[in-house]
Amino acid sequence: MLSRPRGTRDMLPDEMEQRREIEARMRAKARTWGYREVSTPTFEELELFTIRSGEGIIDEMYVFEDKGGRSLALRPELTAPVLRTFVNEGRSLTKPIKWCYYADCYRYERPQKGRYRQFWQFGIELIGADSAMADAEVMMVADELLRTSGVTFVMKIGHLSFMRTLLKDLPAEDQKKVRSFLDKRDTDAASAFLSETGRENLADPLQQLISARTLDEVFTVIGEIPEADRIRETFRILDSQGIQYEINPAIARGLDYYTGVVFECFAEGLGAENQILGGGAYRLAHLFGGEDTPSVGFAIGFDRVMVALGEKIWMPFQPHVTVVFTPEARDRAVAVSHELRARGIICSIDLMGRGFSAQMKNAGKSADYVVIIGEEEVKSGKATLKNMKGGEQQTLSLDEVITSLTAQ
Template identity: 55%
Template sequence: MIQRPRGTRDFLPDEMEFRRNTEIKMREAARRWGYREICTPTFETQDLYTIRSGEGIINEMYTFEDKGGRALALRPEGTAAVLRMYVNEAKALSKPVRWCYLSDCYRYERPQKGRYRQFWQFGAELIGADTAEGDAEAILLADDILHAAGVTYDLHVGHLAPMRAILKDIPEDRKRIIMALLDKKNIGGLEETLDGWRLEELESSLKGLLEVHSTDELFAITGPIPEQERIEAMVGILENEDTAFCQNYGIVRGLDYYTGMVFEGFAENLGAENQIIGGGAYRLAHLFGGEDVGSCGFGIGFDRVMVSLGEVPAPEDTVVAVLYKKDARGYAFSLSRQFREAGFRAEMNLLERGIGAQMKHAAKTARYAVLAGEREMAAGTVTLRNMKAGTQKECSVAEAIRGVSEDWD
């Protein structure tokens, strides 16, 4: 038996319907903010990803050489391809550009709960709005999308300027060590490392930065910084919108990628891998031959959204089983079409079963059964049976459709 590749999944119909319904809710939330959906290729030139992240990322990607000898890679994330598309196709568009996408991505890493080698990412990019208002919109949009999907989560919002101000005089090699310790929340290791370097004052500032909950507390530690007004404006917009969030200026992941505002979200039911969204302000377009334009955006782990939502609910569609004898086959096809045109799922017997066997099967799969025998065909009627209540009646096709619509019992 051939098995599916490690880190991939098969989705049965109930789960696919749940996923599609969740996608619809997320897309609709983005649409209301003016974000229009785009799609980029599943594979890109390998350079698109290494130009930003370095050659080391190759070990984390699915890469291959095509028949022309070109180095290609399956898409590991969405943003780089979107900005490449912007530079290629849309840099003359009026700004800001508001785009969203739902893409399948591929990374070669160890599979675990909520983390797969083939996964889906719902993302949005706001290109050309390098302002506090743009930062706030990206956060508010993300919050709307996750709530529309039904996710319960904690939102952390920060900015990298305070961290950069505190570390501005630290050599790069030491800065990387500090960042790694902060990212792992290893405060004991941070204290030991900074004590060994005799940087007790830096230790106090960094620990204080991790504990602040307001801009007043923040700037009491950092003193005035050029980005202060923008940070205060962004926080003010979020507070004015009654957004549930906490200020977290200890977010350090992506320090080499993001340029200002950063935010993360952590959801229920995900265990240790509980981050469900990450985003912030960045500048990428110039790496791909475009102008240096400020952007901000985010990526939502769609698979983690589904894990967070929990058990797959039972399908909500009303299923109508059309039962018939061979002599009434044409009439049964006509009835099925009429129920489908009315918006219902109509399923017919395809295995030449007798009426008793058809009824037994319908009891497992359908809410209603419609019997189309020779008598019903001659009269232009049907026998409508409520499979749950066990009641039935003979009526016209129009009455049967109305009865299913009104959930007749």
């Protein structure tokens, strides 16, 4: 027997309905902020991703050559494709551009809890705005999208200027190393690295900085930097709206193209893979041949949100109806089921050639209500509505049946 590829999942209807519910809530929220959905190809030129993240990621991607000899890759994330789309198609659009997306991505990695080779991301990109309001808005959208899903999380916010100021005398390579230690929450290794490279004088300030939890503490360590006003303004906006967050200067997001604010959200109960959202301010458009354009965005690890939510997803109740009929009433029963569906009622009818009793038995397993159409109902033009939970039933006109079912 064939099985599915490693790191992929099959999703049955119960799970899909839950995913669609959460996805719909996120989309609806993003739309209320004015973020409109875009879609990009499942595969792209390999170069799009190596420009963004370096050659090292080739090993972690699904890379292939097509019949024309092009090097292609299944998208491992969506920020680069969306920014490429902006460069290709979006130059003449009014700024700021506010886009959102929900799509599957592919990475060739070892599967773990909450980590699969095909996974889904929901994200937004705010392109062409460069302000405290822009930074704050994107974080507020992040907060609201996670909140609407029902997941319990904490948001941690940092800013690259903190670490950049502290480490400004180090060569770029060494700065990157320190950032990457911090990204792994390995502060001891970061301190050790500073000592090895003859910068032990920075070890203490580094410790102070990464344990700072207020802006005042941060600026006490690194001084009043030029970005300070904008950063204070950003947090004032968040505070004014009651957004919950933690300042954490260790949030460094190991990548070079981030330029300003960076933030990550974490959920409980997810083991090693507990980050459910990551984002920040960045500049990418110029790498893809466009104008240098400031952007802010984030991506939600949708599957991890679903794992974190577990069973606690509230689903709207929609009654399932089965039309049960006797052989001579079949055509009327089909017509009745059409009418119920036309009113948006979920309605099934026997397709197995079962007898009346067997139809009832089957309906007892899957339906909330049964609508009975037999000889009597055909004659009277009525229908019998039976509640399968309580067992009570009454014969009504079809309109009354519909009213009763849609009043739920």
